[in-house]
Amino acid sequence: MNEAVEQRDGDPNRFSGKGVLRAIEHIETEIAHAVVGRDACAQIEIDSVLVDLDGTPNKARLGANSILGVSMAVACAAAAAAGKPLYAYLAAGRPVRLPVPMMNVLNGGRHADSSLDFQEFMIMPVGAPSFREAMRYAAETFHALRALLAADGHTTAVGDEGGFAPKLANNEAACELIVRAIERAGYHPGEDICIALDPAATSFHDGNYNLERSGQGRKNSKELIELYESWVSKYPIVSIEDGLAEDDWSGFRRMTAELGEGIQIVGDDIYVTNIDFIRRGIDEKCSNAALIKLNQIGTVSETIDAIEFCRSAGWRYIISHRSGETEDSFIADFAVAMDGGQIKTGAPCRGERTAKYNRLLEIEHQLGADAIFDNPLKELPFSSTLCAPHGSQ
Numbered sequence: 001m002n003e004a005v006e007q008r009d010g011d012p013n014r015f016s017g018k019g020v021l022r023a024i025e026h027i028e029t030e031i032a033h034a035v036v037g038r039d040a041c042a043q044i045e046i047d048s049v050l051v052d053l054d055g056t057p058n059k060a061r062l063g064a065n066s067i068l069g070v071s072m073a074v075a076c077a078a079a080a081a082a083g084k085p086l087y088a089y090l091a092a093g094r095p096v097r098l099p100v101p102m103m104n105v106l107n108g109g110r111h112a113d114s115s116l117d118f119q120e121f122m123i124m125p126v127g128a129p130s131f132r133e134a135m136r137y138a139a140e141t142f143h144a145l146r147a148l149l150a151a152d153g154h155t156t157a158v159g160d161e162g163g164f165a166p167k168l169a170n171n172e173a174a175c176e177l178i179v180r181a182i183e184r185a186g187y188h189p190g191e192d193i194c195i196a197l198d199p200a201a202t203s204f205h206d207g208n209y210n211l212e213r214s215g216q217g218r219k220n221s222k223e224l225i226e227l228y229e230s231w232v233s234k235y236p237i238v239s240i241e242d243g244l245a246e247d248d249w250s251g252f253r254r255m256t257a258e259l260g261e262g263i264q265i266v267g268d269d270i271y272v273t274n275i276d277f278i279r280r281g282i283d284e285k286c287s288n289a290a291l292i293k294l295n296q297i298g299t300v301s302e303t304i305d306a307i308e309f310c311r312s313a314g315w316r317y318i319i320s321h322r323s324g325e326t327e328d329s330f331i332a333d334f335a336v337a338m339d340g341g342q343i344k345t346g347a348p349c350r351g352e353r354t355a356k357y358n359r360l361l362e363i364e365h366q367l368g369a370d371a372i373f374d375n376p377l378k379e380l381p382f383s384s385t386l387c388a389p390h391g392s393q
């Protein structure tokens with residue numbers, strides 16, 4: 001295996017063309033081994049060849065997307081050769097679970113030309129009895145939201161992740177609107193469907209948190225946490241991802257201390273699926289969950305390592321898409337196999353988002369009576385009692 005690494009022509013930062021070709025041949029041989037199922041460790045070995053071939057700490061030379069393409073192809077080939085569905089192969093005999101979707105129904109920040117500084121306002125159909133029912137709850141709410149927007153004269157054009165991108169008065173108006181949409185669709189906010197946020201605060205941080213687009217002024221991290229705290233008491237918010245900027249470790253500690261008992265505090269930009277950053281987050285109690293993106297770290301094995309690390313600390317983890325996506329549905333199988341019970345993959349709109357949901361529906365169908373779907377946030381004290389009364393609009 002280290003033969004590939006030895007192809008480096010003296011300089012650890014460069015490869016000779018011949019060396020790269022020989023290394024690729026080597027990888028092909030390893031893939032062939034994986035395909036005939038003779039080498040259970042092939043995924044790990046090939047991934048480590050890819051990491052060595054790249055040779056940089058952040059996959060800067062070959063690029064995480066190209067490395068990941070090979071890594072995922074190995075998993076798909078091995079699953080096919082073993083005659084197993086991808087999720088079953090990836091689970092390697094461990095329990096599997098359908099995830100609760102986090103659906104980004106109102107897009108803001110860098111993902112849309114809306115008036116919202118916050119990037120993602122998501123719905124989570126936590127009270128649904130099955131994945132397919134969860135899809136129904138969410139799709140009906142999405143269309144109720146569309147009708148409310150249209151009735152109020154807003155655009156119903158969508159942003160990067162398929163959610164609507166209206167010009168609302170401010171960020172809080174988005175939470176109010178979602179609660180109205182949940183009720184209009186006939187569901188109970190806080191029981192059937194909750195709200196998750198991804199403010200992506202790095203994008204509006206320039207020393208302070210600058211809520212300019214939504215006219216909510218500049219805030220320091222303490223004031224922003226207070227804003228979240230007041231929302232959590234008014235709306236059925238169960239999860240906040242990247243509530244503060246990616247380098248605001250002390251802010252994350254404070255936010256987790258103040259809100260982490262009641263809701264899920266998720267780190268994405270702060271950890272970038274990197275085990276070293278996740279370790280620091282666990283040691284310093286900076287959150288109680290991590291967002292997991294395969295192409296942030298670049299190989300399937302390293303992603304699984306990051307998940308194992310979260311599990312060992314009792315953290316939750318959410319398998320996530322990217323805002324720029326393809327119709328590939330690998331993460332659907334991956335989410336089921338990793339048994340974390342949550343997936344973030346956009347609104348029920350746009351083919352590159354629905355491809356994942358369609359695959360999850362297929363997996364649930366295949367699993368039949370063995371399909372498990374439950375609320376991964378059930379121990380959290382939901383704010384349902386603080387929501388507007390059912391049926392109020």
Ligand SMILES: O=C(O)[C@@H](CO)OP(=O)(O)O
Pocket residue numbers: 120161198200268291320321322323324
């Ligand atoms: O912020 C995020 O969590 C992701 C996906 O929603 O967005 P991006 O891929 O742009 O980082």
